[in-house]
Amino acid sequence: VDKILIIKIGGNVIDDEAGLSSFLKNFAGIKERKILVHGGGKLATALAEQLGIKQQLLDGRRITDKETLRVVTMVYAGYINKTIVTLLQSSGCNAIGLSGPDGNLITARKREHPTIDYGFAGDIESINAELISSLIRQDFTLVISAITHDRKGQLLNTNADTIAQQIAKALSREYETELIYLFEKPGVLMDANDNTAVIKKINPAYYSHLKEKKIITSGMIPKLDNAFEALGRGVKKVKIGSSDAIKELINGTAGTTIVDDK
């Protein structure tokens, strides 16, 4: 079975021009098959502010009104996606940038909630694993933005962590999949203020303990929930760490590895 890495980058990598360029050089050099998933970062928020569109966050999720949807589509599917693709191409990596509507790659449905109107936020319905697999066999490196659609002509804003997780799950039928979340810290930390306090391994029992002791903060919980759900559905490994240490994270000498040793 072929191995594939599904790597998700966050705002900290995207927002720093020099850092992004250096990360993408390292990414292009990864020998394994790989997919890059990205969201937006501060650029979308900054653009919305410049345009006088008020931004509302709820539990870390952006309330996506019509104007905000236009902004995130422009920033994620346009500027960031194409900037990443052209930088990868310049490093000899044959990247192709896609969003949910392209070839019906990712479909979602508008989130319904009894009391909160999330606007054009989409929860994933399906991943077109056949299309992804076919493009991988044609030696493309996919760069996927967090913009999805509902098949009825509506674009939707979707959480990039969840997209990465769902892609990893969908591909695990055909590939040995490894899901890698890159963020601003060297891994999951015992002490949020101490970057040397990386937890090397977390299993479900230890995760419960860390949550109980409130060592794991609210921002990490969705990431770790995503990780354990992926492991329960065929994904071989989940790793969390810094984009600066992508090579060490892949070879297992840095970051946090999430394991399901039930």
Place this chain on the structure above:
Amino acid sequence: VDKILIIKIGGNVIDDEAGLSSFLKNFAGIKERKILVHGGGKLATALAEQLGIKQQLLDGRRITDKETLRVVTMVYAGYINKTIVTLLQSSGCNAIGLSGPDGNLITARKREHPTIDYGFAGDIESINAELISSLIRQDFTLVISAITHDRKGQLLNTNADTIAQQIAKALSREYETELIYLFEKPGVLMDANDNTAVIKKINPAYYSHLKEKKIITSGMIPKLDNAFEALGRGVKKVKIGSSDAIKELINGTAGTTIVDDK
């Protein structure tokens, strides 16, 4: 030999939400293989103005400074491209939206001029006909934005009319290609103020005559020059007309047909 239509839409189609949606329903219904090429329209100019980025036009070409490049990349490759793709998908057309850097689809070089700095404007160097042809064989309908790249990590803004023409030329080795320019008029007009005065056919001799008599205005000249160059390089037919009459334009009962009857 299979036939393929390369259809370019302009700002008049893109700027009108209802018009775009109705055009795309008609486009999805076209039985022949087809590729859609689009630029930007007024949205990019409006966004640049909102952001306080001064826009300079020279002979109808936008001077693309760094900030303007970011705006056109967001609008063309992001918002417009993905809006078109999701609308086509909702009409049962398996569209995939690409820009120049994707799979190295279109490479360009930054325009050099002895006295004018066009900024990040790109003149086309190569079209990846092999990639286009391969995606066509996989039954995708390509939607291509006017953003290209230089293979060295730089995105560039490129004229969409020229992209459509170069794609038609590049595909004419393998397909019977027809190039269709859609704009706000029913065709090339004898009198710019009379929409019934459509010129049915223009050949090179007649074109010279029309230019001499100043019947053809400056905006039409690059389009017609593009058309004749395409005909000289293997493209079978070039048609110019209104997006409302796409079906009639294809079956030859509306618009202007450009022919090279040397």
